Amino acid sequence: MVWIAITIGVMFLLSVLALFVGIWQVEQGQETAEARLRAYIIESIRPTVTPREQGSSGKTILGRLIARFRRSGGTSAVARSLALANVPLKSHEFYLLRVGCALLGFVLALALTRQWPIAMVAAFLTSFLPEMYVSNRHKKRHRAFQEQLVDVLTLIVGSLRGGYGLTQALSLVAQEMPPPASEEFGRVVRETALGLSTEQALLNLAQRMESDDLDLVVTAINIQRTTGGNLAEILDTIIGTIRERIRLKGQLKALTAQQSLTRYILTGLPVALTMIMYVLNPGYVSGMFQPGWPMLIPIGAAISVVTGFIIMGKIMQIEA
Secondary structure, three states, X not given: XXXXXXXXXXXXXXXXXXXXXXXXXXXXXXXOHHHHOHHHOOHHHOOOOOHHHHHHHOOOHHHHHHHHHHHXXXXXXXXXXXXXXXXXXXXXXXXXXXXXXXXXXXXXXXXXXXOHHHHHHHHHHHOOXXXXXXXXXXXXXXXXXXXXXXXXXXXXXXXHHOOOXXXXXXXXXHHXXXXXXXXXXXXXXXXXXXXXXXXXXXXXXXXXXXXXXXXXXXXXXXXXXXXXXXXXXXXHHHHHHHHHHHHHHHHHHHHOHHHHHHHHHHHHHHHHHHHHHHHHOHHHHHHHHOOOHHHHHHHHHHHHHHHHHHHHHHHHOOOO
């Protein structure tokens, strides 16, 4: 019976993979040079889709579904998340990865527990693993960029005082700084080489990184290029402001360290206690995981623990 269920799960996995391969082939056939350059073109000058292109994408049911999903903004949101995390995947590849993780979790849980409800829950949870990875990578990259920002501005100020222009200073940052600063400022240099103004390329950088400090820097640079003034002195003042904000954030982190540790201890304590009780008395604990009403006990406990973890995290958040 178990092998029949596993065979059905594998067949379902292959069918879903075939579906996404078909979607990938359709999207590959529609990809053009304009689509590849779309990341470097601002919204106001992006070319509109012609009726001929709409007709070509709507000849089949699959093409109409893809076009409808694109219009809903699903692929653009995923593409933005992947770009922020610097993950070299396309939208359809990311969706394929999510489906593969879900089906892998379903098959493994079904093989280990032989219970369909647990396998469905495992498939639902494992489907979020790629999204969690992208979100975690985005947070780490954003944190690393914030830590490099003062060094980046110091290098730009030194370049400006040495006689370089702003574009040359940005190119020097792309060459000398480690990632992610070198990657992001390198993209700014490439955008200006493709025809965008320096102001627009810096605005695109601020939108990608979502940093208040970088917004302040970009606003100051764009205003200075319009009204004039000594950009090196302006950036020097901003460096002092950013350093003061970093000092305040460090103080807030030290003040909330005990609460953060308590959050993780209270979250991990029920899990650790359950594992210890299972080692001491397996029959007593396994009774809660039997099909039927007893399953509501661990499910409710898991929901309560996750909810408490999220609420404690929200309480500790302080806008600096």
